[in-house]
Amino acid sequence: MGNNVIAFVQCHDGEIKRTQLEAVSEGARIANALGGGCVAVVMGSGAADAAAGLGRYGARTARAIGDAAVAHYNGDIYGRTVAALAREHDAAVIVASATAAGKDLCPRVAAHLEAGYAADATGVRVEDGKLLVTRPVYAGKALIDVGFESDVAVVSLRPNNFEVSEGEGSAEVSEAQPVLEGPSAKVLETRQTAGERADLTEASIIVSGGRGMKGPEHFQLLEELADVLGATVGASRAVVDAGWRPHSDQVGQTGKTVSPKLYIAVGISGAIQHIAGMRTSGCIVAINKDPDAPIFKIADYGIVGDLFEIVPRLTEELRKVLQN
Ligand SMILES: Cc1cc2nc3c(=O)[nH]c(=O)nc-3n(C[C@H](O)[C@H](O)[C@H](O)COP(=O)(O)OP(=O)(O)OC[C@H]3O[C@@H](n4cnc5c(N)ncnc54)[C@H](O)[C@@H]3O)c2cc1C
Incomplete structure (x- = not known):
């Protein structure tokens, strides 16, 4: 077993999102601690530029795979390719951001390499040469440290939980070929649903609405607040079940796990299943008319009152401050 670390990086038209850079920076930190180097495996359109x-x-090394077969994420081909490069580079650890693609990819890579897998890590460290991963359990109520019995470890990293470190280094870049042999689904099309806003799992600010919004038409209030803050709009399950917002907006145990720097919960009671998806947010602000709403127990700042009065005023004040 070697001591190198593979950091998986997904790109689109040569662009890389911040979460992918988190994986590279964390991969480099782990590699340093293990005495090896970080190899970035960059897949997608424009990979060589990225x-x-x-x-x-x-990254000490970067392998670019920009073949047409990997222009869209394909778990079969991506999984085989990352595993093959992990073998080629004698990697001890493979990390990827726990985005939708990363969550699909990591277990596949682990299966190919017969490696242990720790999902959704919020911390990674090396002690006595061994990798230890901290991850939330019991819907985020507790954190555990996980070690590995296998020689190789695969870890997905919760987005927005790891620092991006920028320095002066340069990587040796070379192309690599995707592993196309073997059964594979054919991806015909990838549709963008998030529009202009950042994806929920990668957003640094989220404004989420709950049943207290009283109807889909009132989400316009949150859209306006989100526009001022450069935020993404999320929702509770009650809202999604009522058909007010699409399921892709749902935050929580059966929705998305998010970890933005700022999470504003508007008219959301704070049920355990909702909290499971957002409790690791950096700063939580709750707006609710019920002073006993459970969301206030985990909120850093709470505003007790009617959201229909508070949100427009908040938007107006923030607009004055942020747009001047
Ligand atoms: C297996 C399972 C999985 C689940 N998964 C999820 C999940 O992934 N995500 C999720 O969110 N839920 C999930 N749930 C549902 C969860 O238990 C709650 O039912 C849900 O989160 C409640 O949504 P809510 O807070 O929007 O609604 P409510 O609980 O009805 O809360 C509405 C809040 O709005 C406040 N309010 C009302 N009017 C106003 C006003 N004018 N101004 C200010 N505040 C106001 C009220 O005081 C109240 O606190 C799951 C449940 C189960 C059983």
Whole structure:
């Protein structure tokens, strides 16, 4: 077993999102602690362009796979390719951001390599040469440290939980070929649902609405607040079940796990299943007319009152401050 670390990086038209840089920086930190190097495996359209700058984030080597077969995420081909490169580079650890693609990819890579897998890590450290991963359990109520019995470890990293470190380094970039042999689903099309806003799992600010919004038409209030803050709009399950917002907006145990710097919960009671998806947010602000709403127990700042009065005033004040 070697001591190198593979950091998986997904790109689109040569662009890389911040969460992917988190994986490279964390991969480099782990590699340093293990005495190896970080190899960024960059897949998607424009991979060669994207790979060129990854040395600044700690990658010693970058392998670019920009073949047409990987232009859209395909778990079969991506899984085989990352596993093959992990073998080629004698990797001890494979990390990827726990985005939708990363969550699909990691277990596949672990199966190919017969490696242990720790999902949704909020912390990773090396002690006495061994990898230890901290991850939330019991709907986020507790944290556990997980070790590995296998020689190789695969870890997905909760987005927005790991620092991006930028320096002066440069990576040796070379192309690699995707592993196309073997059964594979054919991806015909990938549709963008998030519009112009960042995906919920990657957003640094989220404004979420609950049943207290009273109807889909009132989400316009949250859209306006989100526009001022550069935020993404989320929702509770009650809202999604009522058909007010699509399921892709749902935050919680049966929706998305998010970890933005700022989470504003508007008219959301704070049921355990909702909290499971957002409790690791950096700063939680709750707006609710019920002073006993459970959301206030985990909120850093709470505003007790009618959201229909508070949200428009908040938007107006923030607009004055942020747009001047
Ligand atoms: C297996 C399972 C999985 C689940 N998964 C999820 C999940 O992934 N995500 C999720 O969110 N839920 C999930 N739930 C549902 C969860 O238990 C709650 O039912 C749900 O989160 C409640 O949504 P809510 O807070 O919007 O609604 P409510 O609980 O009805 O709360 C509405 C809140 O709005 C406040 N309010 C009302 N009017 C106003 C006003 N004018 N101004 C200010 N505040 C106001 C009220 O005081 C209240 O606190 C799951 C449940 C189960 C059983």
